[in-house]
Structures are given as structure tokens and as C-alpha cells.
Amino acid sequence: MAEEKQENGGSQGGNGSGQPQQGGQTGQSQGSQEGQNNGGAQGQQGGNGGQQGGSGGTQSNNGGQQGASGDKQEPKKRSKVFVIVMVLLVVVGAIFGISKWIHGKHHEETDDAQISANISPIIPRVSGYISEVRVTDNQPVKKGDTLLILDDRDLKLKVEQAEAALATAEGNLEQAKASTNAAKTNIKTTQVSIATAQAQIEAARVNVWRATQDYNRYANLVIDHSITQQQYEQALAAKETAEKQLQVLENQKEQAAQQTHYVSSQSNATSTSIKIAEATIQQRKVDIDDAKLNLSYAVITAPADGRVSKVNAQVGQFVTAGSSLFSVVLDSSLWVVANFKETQLDRIRVGQRVVIHADAFSGHDFEGTVGSFSPATGAQFSLLPPDNATGNFVKVVQRLPVKIQFSNRQDSLVQALRPGMNVNVDVHLRANGD
Secondary structure (H helix, E strand, O other): OHHHHHHHHHHHHHHHHHHHHHHHHHHHHHHHHHOHHHHHHHHHHHHHHHHHHHHHHHHHHHHHHHHHHHHHHHHHHHHHHHHHHHHHHHHHHHHHHHHHHHHHHHEEEEEEEEEEEEEEEEOOOOOEEEEEEOOOOOOEEOOOOEEEEEOOHHHHHHHHHHHHHHHHHHHHHHHHHHHHHHHHHHHHHHHHHHHHHHHHHHHHHHHHHHHHHHHHHHHHHHHOOOOOHHHHHHHHHHHHHHHHHHHHHHHHHHHHHHHHHHHHHHHHHHHHHHHHHHHHHHHHHHHHHHHHHHHHOOEEEOOOOEEEOOOOOOOOOEEOOOOOOEEEEEEEEEEEEEEEEHHHOOOOOOOOEEEEEEOOEEEEEEEEEEEEEOOOOHHHHOOOOOOOOOOOOOOOOOEEEEEEEEOOOOOHHHOOOOOOOEEEEEEEHHHHOO
């Protein structure tokens, strides 16, 4: 642009200088034809034109000089702006670096952190067919709310069966008691029989003694022929009869004693039967309690306050005891598990203040405190923990899970957090005097 102005100024100056020469020649030619007066006036006009042309040339030269000076000032301005921008960048970078260095001296941060909570699986304790499903996906529930109902008809039959077995056991107990009472009565009867037999034996022994004495007298008399042979034989017969009768009574007494022993053994057996019947009754009562307990398991309830996950259960579906159907995420327990590098743990202590930023609520600060440290790194709890004693060793920085508790439970957004959400944690190392 400055060069174009200079060329235009020069051309204008050239045109201006040509005009006075043409004006002078014209004035002289007209002066010769019309007279000297007119010619002089014309000549003066031509001189003025020449002066104007000279001034135009001077202006054109000044324009060219101004264009050249503008070209020299442009690089100087650009170099000053570049220096200012570079200085500002260096200052801003220095401020940012110093602030990060100061922050790192008093803080430990990680973005390898997630929300965790207690998740209770819903597992039926008895097998059966589902007759009713009373919850839907993501539904909030309270402790004790009914979730599922199983078909309980077979369980009711088992309760009735156990009650019938209890009645049978109670009947057996009564029978055992009756047998024991009868055995005790028989013992008393045999004891009386033994006493009677003993009395009869004593009487028979007296008869034997008297018959023996008579026999001895008659034996002496028969030798002297003082009595007849018939009398002697009668005395002998009486003696032998008394002895036989004594032997019979003694045998009866022995049989009565054996009967008493047998009845006593039977009484002991019936007493044992009573104990067995009583134990059987207790067992049947336990069976009834077990059947009623299994019947109560047909109604599956929520173990605590929380929110139901996806419900993978349908009416008519057969479920087995011990199989997980769905889960309930408990509301009362939320915490953060932050996986810090082992090189970050040297100054982290339990009780230090933590600021938590959730990705779902980026503009909100959650307050927390360091709760506890895991007893081992996360790699040790993996399905296949690393074994550094085999193969080539490559050192990898390990991470240790740190449990962080929310300190402000009154924060309404804490209840909006869900297990598995990503968060950033910032541990304030000054909180513990470090």
C-alpha cells in the first residue's frame, strides 16, 4: 500500500510539472497575437500553474517517504505482541504449576474410585413354584415387605403330617404308661403270691416235721410189734405226703419269684418305653416347628429397606432352594472404595477429610472421611492372583482399596448415588496434622 501511494504521488507530481510548461507556451503564443497586456496576464497564470505543479511534486515525494516509514514500523509492532503473549503464557504456566505443586503437597487424588453399598441377594429357602410376584424392577421396598409368594399346598400337607405323627407319639406314650402301671400291679400281685407261698411253706415244714416225728415213733413200735403194719405204713405215707407238699410249695414260691423278676423287667422296659415315647413326642414337635418354618418360607420378604434390582422371576416358575432370583440394594449403607496407588499411601491416615466429586453430579461436593484400609491389594483377591515367583518379573504399581465413609448423611444427593458410579476423591492430608 505504501509503494502504491508513492507511485501515485510521483505520477501526480509529474503531471503537475507538465502543466506550467504548457501554460507558459500558450501565454506566449497568445501574447503575440493579442498584445503584450494579454500575454503578460496569460504568462502570470502560466507561472502560477508551474508553481502548483512543483508543490504537487513535493507532496508526492512526501507521500513516498511516509509509505517507506510505515513498512519499517509494522515488524516492530508484531515483535512486541509476540513477546507479550509469550510472557503471559510463561506466567500463567508458572502459576498453574506452582498451584498444582502446592496442592499435591497437601492432597492425594485418584479417579479410580466407585460407589459401593450392601447388596442383599433374594434367595428362596424352600423349593417350589412361584404363585405371586409383588414387586417390579427398581421398586423401593421396606423391611418386611412381601416380594414373592410360593405355592404352599405341599408345605401345609407336611405340617399336617407332622401334627399326625405327634398325635401318634402321644398315644404311644399313654400306652407305655398304661403298660407300666399294669406291670407295677403284677409285681405287687406276685409279691403277695410269694408271701402266701412262704407262709404255706412254713406250714408245710411244720407238717413235715410232725409227720417225720410220727414216722420215727411208728418205726420203733413196728419193730416191737406194738402197732400193726398198716399203722406204720400210714405214718410213712403221711411223712412222704408232707414232704411232697413242702416241695410243691417251694417250687410255687420259686415260680412266683421268677414271675416277679419278669414283671419287674417288664416294668423297667415299659419305663424305658415311656422315655422313648416322650423323646418321640419332642421330635414330632420339632418336626411340626420345622414344617411350619418351611411354610413361612413360602412368603419371601425384604431383608431391609432398599431398592429392588431387575426381577428375574415369573409366576409359575419353579425355583430351587439356594438359587438367587434378584437383589435388594440397601439404602442404609453407601460408601466409596478408592483404589490408591501404593506410592500414595504414605501420608493417608484414617479419619482424614475427603472431598468426593461424582461424575453424575459434577458441580456438587460430597464430604467424607477415610474409614479403613484393605488388608491386601486388589490383585490378591482376584480369581487368579499373580505369582511373582514364576516366570519373568515385571514390577507393576499395585493399588490398595481404601474405604471412605460419607460424613454428611443429611445431604439429599447422597441418596441419589448408586453403587458402581464413578467418583473422584481428594484426600486432605492436613486433616490429621500432616
